[in-house]
Amino acid sequence: MIPVECYFALSAMLFFIGFFGFVTRRNLIAMLISVELVLNAVDINFAVFNRILYPGQLEGFFFTLFSIGVSAAESAVAIAIIINVYRNFKSDQVNSIENMKW
């Protein structure tokens, strides 16, 4: 049986890889992809905590389920914003939207 720490180490590594991508990348869609990595790490944590602490209940399970749904909605709205930014600025880099109103 896999020790519990492996799951948490995996999840922490995935979280900080996503964090690194979010700090490093300058492309809006790449930053959004990094945010998805972070969200997945947290979802793993929810499911593993539920499995360890309360195997008979479903709290972490439903948190993960709702988190998947919320992140789908979040990425839909974010992609809409990015498409609109591209339509206005003709670029999808972060540097191009320094000023909010033009």
Add this chain to the structure above:
Amino acid sequence: MFCILAVVILGSAIMCVTTKRIMRAATFLLFVLFGVAGIYFLLDYTFLGAAQISIYAGGITMMYIFAIQLVSKRTLQGLEEHVKGSRVLVGVLAALIGFGTVMIVFFKNQLFDVMATMTEGEEVPMEQIGTALVGADKYGWVLPFEFISIFLLACIIGGIMIARNRSENTLNKGKEGKQ
């Protein structure tokens, strides 16, 4: 099995954040999502794994690919992104410091020694999930369920409002933003 999944997830995640081409990043994100679904299957949460594959790998990745195709051709060819070396260094340092902090806190506290035996999971039956999801009693989840439906509706409307073309031609009004 866990080791294979961990290697796939971490390798794909590192490739995803370091590759220059945005389409390859989306493809590696797909591998990461499949790996996380495998983790859920390993934990015997098969419903979560199925939801992960269908929503994340099926829906969100498709949306990313369409957005990448719509947005920029120069980014697709990997021409435009200039990543400075100092910024990469700062990112690596910050990530390592954060990871070290988390691991030190985690192993100093011996948080899970009491219950470190992972219970041999039995699969959660579908009927239990369904009754808990729409149950209104103590362990019921009908309020978040209804809330997330309203939330998704609000996000659809917001996406249409944001991505709407505000110029005169109303030809492609509200075509983006919907999933």
